[in-house]
Amino acid sequence: MPNMSLKKVAMPEQDPNTRNQNFLEVALGYTEEMAKEEAQRCLQCKHKPCIKGCPVNVQIPEFIKLVAEGDFEGAYQKVKETNALPAICGRVCPQETQCEQLCVRAKKGEPVGIGRLERFVADWHMKNGKDEIIKAEPIGKKVAVIGAGPAGLTCAGDLAKLGYDVTIFEAFHTPGGVLMYGIPEFRLPKEIVQKEIDTLKEMGVDIQTNMVIGKVYSIEELMAEGFEAVFIGSGAGLPSFLNIPGENLNGVYSANEFLTRINLMKAYKFPECDTPVRVGKKVAVIGGGNVAMDAARSAKRLGAEEVYIIYRRSEAEMPARLEEIHHAKEEGIQFKLLTNPKQILGTDDGWVRAIECVEMELGEPDASGRRRPIPKEGSEHEVEVQTVVIAIGQSPNPLIKSTTKGLETHKWGGIITDEETGATSIKGVYAGGDAVTGAATVILAMGAGKTAAKSIHEYLQSKA
Amino acid sequence: MYKIVRKEILNPQVKLMEVQAPAIAKKAEPGQFIILRIYDGGERIPLTIADYDREKGTVTIIFQEVGKTTKLLGTLNEGDSLLDFVGPLGVASHLEGYKKVAVIGGGLGTAIAYPQAKKLHSLGAEVHCIAGFRNKDLIILEDEMKAVSDQLYITTDDGSNGNKGFVTDVLKKLIEEGNQYDLVVAIGPLIMMKVVSNLTREYGIKTIVSMNPVMVDGTGMCGGCRVTVGGETKFACVDGPDFDGHLIDFDEAMRRQSMYKEHERHSQEKHECKLGGVTNA
Numbered sequence: 001m002p003n004m005s006l007k008k009v010a011m012p013e014q015d016p017n018t019r020n021q022n023f024l025e026v027a028l029g030y031t032e033e034m035a036k037e038e039a040q041r042c043l044q045c046k047h048k049p050c051i052k053g054c055p056v057n058v059q060i061p062e063f064i065k066l067v068a069e070g071d072f073e074g075a076y077q078k079v080k081e082t083n084a085l086p087a088i089c090g091r092v093c094p095q096e097t098q099c100e101q102l103c104v105r106a107k108k109g110e111p112v113g114i115g116r117l118e119r120f121v122a123d124w125h126m127k128n129g130k131d132e133i134i135k136a137e138p139i140g141k142k143v144a145v146i147g148a149g150p151a152g153l154t155c156a157g158d159l160a161k162l163g164y165d166v167t168i169f170e171a172f173h174t175p176g177g178v179l180m181y182g183i184p185e186f187r188l189p190k191e192i193v194q195k196e197i198d199t200l201k202e203m204g205v206d207i208q209t210n211m212v213i214g215k216v217y218s219i220e221e222l223m224a225e226g227f228e229a230v231f232i233g234s235g236a237g238l239p240s241f242l243n244i245p246g247e248n249l250n251g252v253y254s255a256n257e258f259l260t261r262i263n264l265m266k267a268y269k270f271p272e273c274d275t276p277v278r279v280g281k282k283v284a285v286i287g288g289g290n291v292a293m294d295a296a297r298s299a300k301r302l303g304a305e306e307v308y309i310i311y312r313r314s315e316a317e318m319p320a321r322l323e324e325i326h327h328a329k330e331e332g333i334q335f336k337l338l339t340n341p342k343q344i345l346g347t348d349d350g351w352v353r354a355i356e357c358v359e360m361e362l363g364e365p366d367a368s369g370r371r372r373p374i375p376k377e378g379s380e381h382e383v384e385v386q387t388v389v390i391a392i393g394q395s396p397n398p399l400i401k402s403t404t405k406g407l408e409t410h411k412w413g414g415i416i417t418d419e420e421t422g423a424t425s426i427k428g429v430y431a432g433g434d435a436v437t438g439a440a441t442v443i444l445a446m447g448a449g450k451t452a453a454k455s456i457h458e459y460l461q462s463k464a
Numbered sequence: 465m466y467k468i469v470r471k472e473i474l475n476p477q478v479k480l481m482e483v484q485a486p487a488i489a490k491k492a493e494p495g496q497f498i499i500l501r502i503y504d505g506g507e508r509i510p511l512t513i514a515d516y517d518r519e520k521g522t523v524t525i526i527f528q529e530v531g532k533t534t535k536l537l538g539t540l541n542e543g544d545s546l547l548d549f550v551g552p553l554g555v556a557s558h559l560e561g562y563k564k565v566a567v568i569g570g571g572l573g574t575a576i577a578y579p580q581a582k583k584l585h586s587l588g589a590e591v592h593c594i595a596g597f598r599n600k601d602l603i604i605l606e607d608e609m610k611a612v613s614d615q616l617y618i619t620t621d622d623g624s625n626g627n628k629g630f631v632t633d634v635l636k637k638l639i640e641e642g643n644q645y646d647l648v649v650a651i652g653p654l655i656m657m658k659v660v661s662n663l664t665r666e667y668g669i670k671t672i673v674s675m676n677p678v679m680v681d682g683t684g685m686c687g688g689c690r691v692t693v694g695g696e697t698k699f700a701c702v703d704g705p706d707f708d709g710h711l712i713d714f715d716e717a718m719r720r721q722s723m724y725k726e727h728e729r730h731s732q733e734k735h736e737c738k739l740g741g742v743t744n745a
Contacts (some may be wrong), residue, residue, distance in 0.1 A: 172681065212683055216551070239686070241697065248690055248692060250719060250722070251723075253688070254687040256685055260685070266505065269505075270731070272505070273506075274731055275507045276724050278724070397684055398702075
């Protein structure tokens with residue numbers, strides 16, 4: 001008999017007023033009992049609508065059934081069949097717009113906590129399970145993967161399983177991409193990411209850090225050196241700015257810089273670690289996505305007394321996950337909605353002292369389908385802050401595009417690919433993730449990495 | 465790991481290191497830079513490539529010990545290794561097609577101006593080098609500069625080498641004497657590059673300067689290195705580090721460079737504390 005409770009089993013969390021002072025993980029995860037109880041909410045629908053919402057096709061009802069039966073290792077193995085990074089996806093996937101949105105239980109009450117259960121089985125396995133690394137029989141073909149983020153790691157993992165000799169080239173000193181530099185420790189502990197990376201290495205994937213492709217090697221050179229196929233997963237590394245006056249004042253950061261200093265360079269441990277970050281008493285974060293929430297919550301943890309999210313539309317249009325908005329509010333982040341920055345004002349010696357904002361109201365829907373914000377005349381006002389973080393998005397890094405002859409891209413920088421296969425305009429070169437779509441989610445990037453791995457396999461088989 | 469194969473002390477604060485990095489050495493061009501990290505937890509610092517040897521597979525860096533990281537770097541020796549060394553980053557200098565060029569180096573900037581002078585010389589340009597230092601004990605790369613320039617002028621702020629004055633004094637004199645430069649390359653402290661650019665603007669001589677702002681990744685990702693050039697925001701790491709000196713907002717650049725002054729002091733004091741501990745032990 002299924003558990004007919006309308007609500008998910010609650011996830012234990014750190015208390016908001018404790019956690020907004022530390023960088024430890026916010027959500028603490030289910031116990032075995034909680035997991036079993038939640039798993040029993042699954043109706044085991046025959047038509048499995050949830051799976052259609054999963055970009056990597058996790059066999060959701062099957063793994064949940066195993067959880068309900070107490071076979072946690074079996075459940076983990078079931079997830080792992082199609083998802084290379086379950087501990088990460090269980091934490092950062094927007095399940096509410098994917099699998100859980102299609103859950104039959106969501107028609108009346110809350111959907112099954114699929115993400116929470118995925119996280120549970122992955123964590124359970126990490127603690128209790130043992131990984132048997134099965135090295136595939138080498139087939140003697142080399143593939144290069146550019147970028148060690150979610151797309152690249154997934155593509156590399158799938159190819160390694162098939163016996164390819166895979167080398168990942170990563171620009172930073174640490175693999176992981178946005179999982180390391182972007183998403184904060186309190187949402188995705190770096191230890192978990194590192195474990196997934198170590199597993200790949202054990203499978204025989206060679207990860208070369210400090211390699212900026214386009215600078216140290218071109219794609220053409222990689223192919224000349226014997227890589228028979230290349231996957232580009234270089235992400236969306238180019239930060240957008242508002243192009244308003246005062247953006248180059250001291251104390252204005254792109255979210256990329258702010259979060260990279262904190263997450264990758266561990267500025268929250270300064271001076272124990274050497275990279276600093278400046279956080280004023282009052283901080284404004286411009287934008288309404290997950291990155292904006294991450295930046296705001298990080299600023300609070302670094303001692304800011306007042307942290308504002310400044311967003312030009314209303315909460316309903318915010319692209320951030322509901323859970324992140326909710327967590328941010330709990331931690332004391334203040335939301336200034338329908339507010340748009342006009343300029344950043346500085347002190348005489350060039351430091352940020354305030355933002356001038358204008359109030360907005362919502363008009364007719366625009367091209368994105370969201371109601372267009374229109375400034376209210378005469379509503380200009382100043383918000384006193386010492387630090388401004390601009391989190392309004394990022395576009396693909398142009399380094400590869402500008403150094404790869406014949407690689408076709410959109411005007412805005414995204415690499416043009418065949419949606420079915422991930423193939424680019426160059427034979428043997430595939431791409432996926434944010435480098436193709438612009439800033440999106442971890443799971444979509446992983447899905448693209450998977451697709452490309454399959455296509456590369458088909459291409460190299462037909463070539464041989 | 466990237467092994468230090470040669471270390472030379474150029475003056476009490478300035479050291480040279482030749483580092484094993486074959487892939488970078490193969491591609492490096494004057495004007496480009498590397499980013500290094502010494503140990504886990506350390507910061508990433510950008511340093512301009514001072515020289516490279518494609519056959520030996522080495523890249524040479526020259527640095528002044530000003531902060532915690534450069535001081536620590538200075539304590540490393542031949543045979544030691546650096547944890548991270550990435551490059552070549554930035555756009556190479558465009559030095560082709562010039563007939564007569566004045567290359568100006570200020571202090572440590574001389575180390576960065578040197579590869580440019582060398583390249584210009586090899587391309588057949590007439591090269592006049594002007595290098596300025598605070599005093600004669602700080603003079604670096606004199607022989608190297610001499611080898612690649614048709615004329616070399618070294619000035620000191622205090623006149624201790626018998627040639628008192630600023631680089632701009634020499635440049636102005638050379639221009640007034642009728643030298644027709646089709647390019648001036650000026651590399652050194654921001655204030656020096658600003659003054660040189662102001663001078664050459666009067667004479668309408670094209671001027672390239674090399675910016676070295678605060679940055680994290682060096683690939684266009686963080687945007688920390690933004691500089692205003694002709695009213696537009698540019699990223700020094702991917703659009704530069706070379707820019708038209710007549711278009712740079714130097715005042716903004718100087719202000720931005722001071723962003724972490726307090727942190728630097730704090731980090732350094734703590735570091736010196738630790739070093740003290742080591743000596744006592």
